[in-house]
Amino acid sequence: MKKKIGLLYGGKSAEHEVSLSTAKAVTQALNFEEYEVHPVFITMDGEWLIGPRLTAPVDTIDQLQFGSNKTPNNMINFIQAHNESPFDVIFPLLHGTNGEDGTVQGLLEVMNVPYVGNGVLASAAGMDKVIMKQLFEIAGLAQTPYIYFTRSEWESDQEGILAKCVELKAPLFVKPANLGSSVGISKAMTREELIAAIKVAFQYDRKIIVEQGVAGREVEMGVLGNDKPRTSVAGEIKPVTEFYDYDSKYKDGSTALIIPAELPDTVVSKMSEMAKSAFKILDCSGIVRADFFVTANEEVVINEVNTMPGFTPSSMYPLLWQHTGVSYPELIDQLIGLALERHAEKQKLQYNKD
Incomplete structure (x- = not known):
């Protein structure tokens, strides 16, 4: 039987458009012979809407946006009426507040439905740069x-x-x-x-x-897994602008991505060790991109982690794994598998004293 996947995207966030682009890319990589794909669109007003089942990849983000008059179900009402989720797994493709910060993850936990990516704590701590840095300090990670x-x-x-x-x-x-x-x-x-x-x-x-500020090269590394995370090759960012801003990431395409980064093995090993340490101190699961600075004397400084990094085929995280030997469709399959693995483990927990 096909797994029923709910693609959750949009969101009441400044990164609404980024999320739509990510959702479009994922539909183009999913195997429709293996998955039954249902779009779940969160409007800019915060309304959750389930659209018609997708039978093929979408060509434009306009196909992923729909209003209440075109929508057969409001997700929250559906769940309340049926007392269960209509999906085998939810794939949140939400960036920014009200999606990447633990709020949606909390709702999915209450619904007891498997979902891709980080849980409540990791998402919230990963979104709040201050809390993140305080935890990094506890873990002994060098930072600015x-x-x-x-x-x-x-x-x-x-x-x-x-x-x-x-x-x-x-x-x-x-x-x-x-x-x-x-x-x-x-x-x-x-x-x-x-x-x-x-x-x-x-x-x-x-x-x-x-x-x-840190005078150094901007280098990133992907982390994938649950209790035993593994890391990708390292990739370097060389923005044309003064720093890697929103336009550099999503609009002008002027930033050069060098994968794998030209770094000594000792530096890459140090990054891998630090990335896994950051992953574990935040209690992450599934997906993380760890961002670093590497100075002229090869000192490694962690900048931050992103618990829902850019996820189009041209984004750094999928590219890092592609160069590590994991294609974009394979990466999606592995993330779904990790979500189901984590959910199955949680079902073993006991919620009473007897």
Whole structure:
């Protein structure tokens, strides 16, 4: 029998369009002889809608967007009426808040349905850059100096916060604590640029982080697995712009990706060790992309992990695995298998004292 796959995409997030592109790519790689594919679209208003079953890959993202008048079922109502999920496994293809941050994962846990990727804790901690860095510190992972603060703290003590920022060495990178795809991130060299960057970041989150820049190569590595994760080859990013921003990732195609990265085996081994350590300290499962800086003297500094990295065939994570010997369709199959494996393990847990 075919496995019933619910492709969950869209979302009430600044990365809504990125998610649609990912969903389109996944439909083009899924084996429709093996999977029964159902689109589950979350609108920008946060409404969950189940569309007609897909019998072939979609050609445009317009085919993945539909309104209530075209939709046979609202997912939440369907589940309440049937007291079960209509799917064997959910494949969340959501980026950013309200999808990659543990919120949707929590709902899927309550529904007790298998789903691809990281659980509640890993998703939430991986989305919040501050919590992530605090956990990295516990794990003893080398990282760049940083400070963080909330909007209320900024409003009550701007000069004090700016003084702390000055203690970091420019360039500084100002980021919303909870967002991905480089949305809301700015580079600052001067006090004026820093203040402007903070204002931009606060448009996307109530908490922001200011990091000291690292003079080094940007290198990434994929992690795949559950309790025994394995790592891919390393890949280097060489953006034409000052840093790897949203446009570089998704629009202008100007960034060069060098896979495998030209690095000594000792550096790649260190990255692999650190990537697995980060994966485990966050209690990750399924999929993670670990991002690093490698300095001129071959010091490895972890920047962050992404618990739902870009997932089109041209995205770094699938490309890293392609160069490791795992094709895009095979990667999707393995992630689905890991989701079912993790869910089966959870079903062994006992929820009463007897």
